[in-house]
Amino acid sequence: MAATIESYYNITEKVDRLRAFYNKYGGEALFIVPSGLDRDALLDIICGGDPYFGDRPTVWTVGDLYKELQRITGSSVRVIDPPDHNLILRWLLEEFLSEMEKDGVALAPGLYHKGFVTVLGDNIKELLAEEVSCEGLSQALFDEEEPDPALPEAVLITLYERYTDYLAEYGLADAAQIATLTRLKLNAPEALEFVAGKRLVLAGFLSFTGAQLKLVRALCDIAEVLMLQPETGLDGFHDGISQLGSEYYGRPEWNVPIVKLEASNAYLELEALARETALWIEGAGGFAELGGLDDYGEVGLLISPDRLPVMEYALSRYKIPYNIQVRGTVGETLAGDLPSMIWRVWNSNWDNYNTAILLANPLLFSEEGGFAAEYDESSFPEGYDEWRRALSPSARKRLAEIRALCLAFEKGGRPADILSLWHDFLEGADAVGGAVRVASGEPSLDERVKDVSHAIYELKKKIKNLNDEAKYIGPAAGVVLRGGDAAAFISDWGRTATLPIQLPQSHSLTLYAGMPPILTEHRYWLMAGVDYNSWPGMLRESLLLRNDNKVRFNAGSPDDEEHPHLPEIREEREQKEAIFRRLLATGREGVVIARSLTDASKDPVAESQFVAPLFKRHDPKRGWREAGKVCYPLDAALPDGDGPWFPQAEIICTPVSPAPTHKVPEGRADEEGKPVVRISDIDTWNVCPYLYWCQSRLRFERPRTELYDPRVAGILSHRIWEEAIQAKAAEPKLSLQIYVMENWRRFKDECYPALDADPRLARHEKNLMRQLFAMAAMQDEIEARIPAGARLKIETECALEGFELNGALFRGQADRIDYYADGAVVMDYKLGRSAAHDKELQVPAYCAILKEAGIAVQGLGWFGQRDCSVSGYFNGGYFDIYAAGGTKRSRQSADERMEEALSVMEQMAESVKNGIYRPKYDVKAQRCKSCAFYVLCRKRETQGYIAAEPEESEGNGDE
Ligand code: SF4
CATH class of the missing domain: 1.10.486 (PCRA; domain 4)
Structure with missing residues (x-):
């Protein structure tokens, strides 16, 4: 019996034909499709996409037919899955490599590479699909000669033979052998009877492998076959019709519009696809040239799997409902x-x-x-x-x-x-x-x-x-x-291992992350990545079977119709162009081909070689026409404010209304009664009143991210100096260094036990100890410079209470005051470097209070633990006593610093009385740079804000 062959552009043209066929033959009709994914597509076409309550048409793949013939004939050959295929090849390859090593055969290094199993598997699958025998290949390539075993072609033939022997020995078959096995099954009378009683429809096969072609010929000999063949519009392409030596019948005509989309980079390409689709449904944008879009369900969009997340993100931003139809692997x-x-x-x-x-x-x-x-x-x-x-x-x-x-x-x-x-x-x-x-x-x-x-x-x-x-x-x-x-x-x-496919959803765009089923159809079809690198992309000849060897093999018996044929590079390219055209044919009424003008390395990428021939038709009845072009250069990444704008997805680069003025936030805290201010807060308020409000009034704390806590280390340090100085006051000959060293363990246990308990703090413990011992030694030197009997007394942690200024009460506690006959020297202990504090006003404020109380101030300063130094302002000979670790003389005097402190205290009192605290936005100030409250104060919204990397705070953790 001969086959009836009809061609089509889009499978929907054959809906009536398919339904009529099924209605006529019912259960006798057997529809065969190229892949499992096409079963549902063809069922939908025959049943009209509506719920179908009658008997369902039988739609099978060749594999399904083989299983049925196996069932009828009782065969036990089992088709292995891809992981098993890899396992067997890996096992055979390892065995082969060790044999070669034993025989002293030097093989190409690529054979030892892990990815070689995949290369070998692909070559073997091709040989199986074309029904090439080991002997035939060996004969064609080496004639009767014994080949060098290290030659890639010899390796391929050896492993191909071992693989087929292995499968035969264990009753297995490769998926690439299914067409061959099905044809061989037809020799059994039961199988023959089954097929002869069927009316076959082969739908969607673009061209056949050698094994498939032989199967189709065998089926045509037994049963009535209707072949529905897709057309590509390519003259001379060796499709199923020419492979069967038949003629075209009832040829389709098409004149489908194509819009090109070009974007300056791959990300913008996907953004533009989503944006233009969102415009399209509103009747605007470049895609409207294809016709109206009433429902997103009319659109199919093809992208490569690696671009799926970006495409999904773009579609969601433009609020386009979508479903994903082709799923990936585990x-x-x-x-x-x-x-x-x-x-x-x-x-x-x-x-x-x-x-x-x-x-x-x-x-x-x-x-x-x-x-x-x-x-x-x-x-x-x-x-x-x-x-x-x-x-x-x-x-x-x-x-x-x-x-x-x-x-x-x-x-x-x-x-x-x-x-x-x-x-x-x-x-x-x-x-x-x-x-x-x-x-x-x-x-x-x-x-x-x-x-x-x-x-x-x-x-x-x-x-x-x-x-x-x-x-x-x-x-x-x-x-x-x-x-x-x-x-x-x-x-x-x-x-x-593949994942299941989602159920299709109506009214939503269908996104294909990979090749769609062959019988897929949509009113409109969008394809991303249509550039030179993908279509045709790099076509490489196999390392195991080079193109010239394929040509030699194919030339073996030119007149023998049954002689297998291995696809040569030229034919692979033609096949790819045909597939490209068939993908375009998925769109019944219009197609968009999108591409990026640059690749990932920002190098220009040319247009696909397959695009220009689409528009140069030799046959006026069959082809595509260019309907428009949409360009998205880099400066179109942001809409300019004149055109359409999606506020939920885009920002615009040209303001369409005056920029909103920045609203400066205000901290507020109403005072009841006379306000009380801690002197230790003066410097915070002076840097930024809003920061003071956050920290001291709202009691927000800077989140601590490190295990080491400088605040606890500060408490430990203060405790040491308080106790050591008191001991020194009681016993003037006492060495501070020896006292601190002897009591170091006790101080740690009492104030910061984690320093010893947690090994991760060992580094910090060592640093702290070294700094404290060094500073104790430095203070011993200072003590030695104080003339005997000159200092009258030392006080530590001295409370300074009840100082009223401008209606506010100031209260504080100085770390240490040394009293002399002519006045006092006030010192503060810091964990960081002393110089980082010499512009602070806390210590000058203590001094101002002492001065108001009638005590002359001869000096004020800071001990810096990190660099073992002293900074400060000292009158006359007091500089020589207290200067240590590189203390610099200052142009300012202690009195000037006290005046400055008084002035700031006055302003602060005013602010506290009003209860209003505004941010200062002093973005150059270290504390502002590293401030944790920059969101609350809206610092970054101020005009001209430049983000600065936070630097390590000099006064890290000082209390
Ligand atoms: S970021 Fe700067 S302006 Fe804002 S609260 Fe902190 S210190 Fe003040």
Whole structure:
């Protein structure tokens, strides 16, 4: 029987034909489609997309037909899945490499590379699909001669032969052999009878592999076949019709408009696609040239899988409802990269970089669990032990589990054992729970949770299959994988295990992240990334079977119709152009092809070579026409204010209304009675009244991010000086240094016990001790310079109360006052450098109060612990006594500083009485630069604000 062949542009043109065929033949009709994903598409076309309550048409792939013939004939050959295909090849390759090594054959280094199994697998699949025999290939390439075993073609032939022998020995078949096996099944009378009783429709096959072509010829010999062949408009393309030596019948006509979209970079390209689609539904924008858009459900959009997140983000920003129709593999889920990430950490011996990346993985480590609670990021842990010390107990437990997993990998196991280890680890870590936490409150992330859950389901299924006697794949299942090979095996499995496809949703744009099913159709079709790098992209000849060898093989028996044919580079390019055109044909009424003008390295990218020929038609009835061009140069990234504007998604670069004036916030605190001011707050108020309001009135605290607490260290230091100075006052010959050294442990235990208890503070403890001992020694030197009997007394922590100025009461406590016959010297102890404080007014304010009380002030200054120094303002000979660690003489005197302090105290009293505190926005001031309240005071909204990196505060932690 001969086949009836009809061609079409878009499968919807054949709706009536398909329905009529089904109505006529009912259960006798058998529809065969190229892939499993096309089953639903064809069912929808035949049943009209409506609920269908009658018997459903039988739509199968060739694989389904093979299964049915197997059932009828009782055959037991089992078709393996891609992970098994890889396992068998890996096993055969390892065996082959060790044989070659033993024989002293030097092979090309690429054969030892991990990715070589994939290259080998692709070549073998091609040979199987074209029904090329080992003998035929060997004969064509080497004639009768014994080839050099190191030659790539000889390696391919050897491994191809071993692979097919292996499959035959264990009753297995590769998926690429299905067409061949189906044809061979037709030799059985039961199978023949079954097919002969059917009316076959082959829908959507663009061209056939050698094995498929032989099967189609065999089917045509047995049954009545209707072939619905897609057209490409390419003259001379070797499609199914010409492969069968038939003629075109009932040819379609088309004249579909295409709009080109060009953007200056890949990100803008996707943004522009979303933006123009949002404009289109409003009847505006460049895509409107294609016709009206009434419903987003009329649009299909194709992008590459790696661009899916950016496309989703752009669509959501422009509020375009969408559904994703082509899903990826387990390797693309949140769990996909984990095996290699974990192995990198193990290999790097838990280095800081790789371990920090792993810690950021939400499936294993959750912020909620407080893993980082004790982590001081400035400590840069390296190595397992340091990381353990740096993390919280829950994170430590997870680290131990990861370590145990890697040790188990090192020990090795069969593929099923390795996958079981991985499964138990993910279950133990509650990876699905981790995904739920990531997605919490964000419905658009629900799919990610389902993906992780499905990845674990697939893992369980694969382990069951590998352990199933009935699904035994021979000794390859028992190969022992160790270390990096074990981790790589899990990743490889993830790349081949597919995820389920979402149910389609009406009224929403359909996003295809990868090749859509062949029978897909939409009113409008949008394609991103249509540039030279992708269409045709780089077509490389195989390293194992070079193009000239394919040409030699094909030239073997030119007159023999049955002689297999291997696709040459030229034919692969033609095939790619045909596929490109068939993708365009997905759009019934219009197409958009989008591209970026530059690649990831900012180099210009040319237009696809397939685009220009679309518009140069030889056949006026069949082709595409250019309907417009939309350009998005970089300066169109922001709308200019004159054109349409999506306020929820875009900002505009030209203001359309006067900029709103910045509103300066005010802190307010009403005073009841006479206000009381702490003198230690003067400097804060002087830097910024708003900061004073936040800290002293609202009692907001700067969040502490480090383990070491300078405030507690300040209390410890003050306690030491208070006690040591009192001891010195009682016993003038006492050495401060010896006193501090002898009592250091007691001071620590009383004021900052964590310094000893926590090993992470050891570094800080050592620093603090060194600084305190050095400063005690420096004070001993100062003490030695004070003439005997000159100092009358020393007071520490002296309260200065009840000083009233401008209606406010000032209150404070000086660290230390040395009294002499002619006046007093007031000193303050600081943890930081002394010079960082010499512009402060707190100590001059104490002095001003003393002066008001009738006590002359001969000097005021600061001891700086960090650099063991003194800064200050000292009269006459007092400078020589107190100067230490590089004290500079100042042009200002202590009296001038006191006047300054009084003036600021007066202003502060006024402010406190009014209860109004405005920010000063002194962005050059150190405290303003590193201030924690910059959001509250709206500092960054002020005109001319320039963000400055916060610098380390000089007065770090001083109290
Ligand atoms: S950021 Fe600057 S202006 Fe704002 S509160 Fe802090 S110190 Fe004041």
